[in-house]
Amino acid sequence: MKRRKFLQVAAAGAGAAALGPLVGCTPVATSPTPLDVKGYLKEPARRIPVVDRADVVVLGGGPAGVAAAVSAAREGADVLLVERQYYLGGLWTGCCVLPVNNTDALLKDGSWRRVVRGFSEEICTRLTAMGMCIDIKEGSTPVPDPEAAKYVLERMLEESGVRLLYNCQGAGILRSGDRVDALILETKSGRVAVQAGLFVDASGDGDILEWAGEDFDIRRHQIGAMWRCGNAGALQRKGVLDTPVKGVKLFHTHGEMEQDGLDIYNLTRLQVKLRRQMWETAEEDRRQPGCEDLFLLDSTSLLGVRSTRVLRSLHNVTFDESLRYTHYDDCIGIGGADPWFSYRDGTLPGRKRPAWQIPYRSLVPRKVPNLLVAGRCFGYDEQIVYDAREVATCFVTGQAAGVAAACAVLGRTDVRSLDIPHLRHRLQAQGVNLGA
Ligand SMILES: Cc1cc2nc3c(=O)[nH]c(=O)nc-3n(C[C@H](O)[C@H](O)[C@H](O)COP(=O)(O)OP(=O)(O)OC[C@H]3O[C@@H](n4cnc5c(N)ncnc54)[C@H](O)[C@@H]3O)c2cc1C
Structure with a gap:
């Protein structure tokens, strides 16, 4: 060119x-473009030291992972957050995708209102108080400073008692039956493992989904x-x-x-x-x-990178459901709309796009009983990608996954047998909006 x-x-x-984004993504049926493999080598078996144990291990310190870790810790769980970079915030801070999109949406009464509360509102309010976030008011899109956001996210982890490990690249899992037993990490200290009762995949790319043999789509x-x-x-x-x-x-x-x-x-x-x-x-x-x-x-x-692996969950949210204000008994948060975007090939302006409910089932994998998924790799259909992976929605699914993880691990149950009214009660106690 x-x-x-x-x-x-x-x-x-x-x-x-x-x-906002202009074009859609396409699903790739089975796998990413295969690499040009020149041959195979066999790695000798080796012992991996277990260096940490927690109730909940969260992989990925992006918007979803931090929301999950802080929210789980606030429910009393012992939480370890593992991140490959040396900062928190994922694409939000590390790729400067600063505008916290999709905090607001159209309600049934025709008003345009803020629908995403909880962790999202908390961090934007905190950054605003520091003079480090603009346009926070209802009807606008908050835009923070990335360095201030990295700082505040670390403070929030510290205050809630989350343990943090940087420079750890998740590299695989070890299983015990159908459960994930340990996460393997490549680090400067060598190859190590961390164990947990429950894992949250907030890697954005659904890395644990792949290692655990879960069902997912790959989207370009x-x-x-x-x-x-x-x-x-x-x-x-x-x-x-x-x-x-x-x-x-x-x-x-x-x-x-x-x-x-x-x-x-x-x-x-x-x-x-x-x-x-x-x-x-x-x-x-x-x-x-x-x-x-x-x-x-x-x-x-x-x-x-906007989208790669996306969970085939117990129930993937569809665009049509989201347009019809579909009500779910296991709703764990409300998603907003992108006011600048035109949906349905341009025939539906963002300002006319209603708020939508997010069901707990969309965070729940079909096979592994001690894994939850949050952020841009949770279960939603491709058409809803403009809303489902934006930062505000990642805060919503992250917070829900964190609270659910704590409820499951402290209540000694698996992710598919969770007491949903109790989960919703705890989310409301954390300031999450469950009704639109
Ligand atoms: C170019 C672009 C523009 C965008 N613009 C906007 C916008 O204006 N507003 C908006 O709201 N949204 C925007 N988005 C979308 C939004 O930024 C992301 O969807 C959102 O940040 C996803 O959050 P997440 O926590 O799910 O994942 P990520 O932000 O991807 O975070 C994942 C974290 O996990 C870590 N990680 C991944 N794999 C591993 C591993 N194996 N081991 C250890 N750590 C790992 C990563 O380092 C990262 O910190 C944009 C996205 C892109 C790409």
């Missing part, structure tokens, strides 16, 4: 930031990027968002469509390409009057 055309595409992507979606520039106050470009820090603006490109987010070669190619696009866009923007000192603040440490 010629440089000019390349930059036009970048600008178009950036311009679409406030419009756009892989794009977001980044920030400093000294950008004077920049005139559609779709570039303000952030809480003066002169710092947020940029966005949709990247490439229908990408395999589980293929390391593809991910590397896209990372290199998108970083170049960020740099060249910043160079271009610096030529605007008043933007001579604009600079690329961060090219973000996580690539913008």
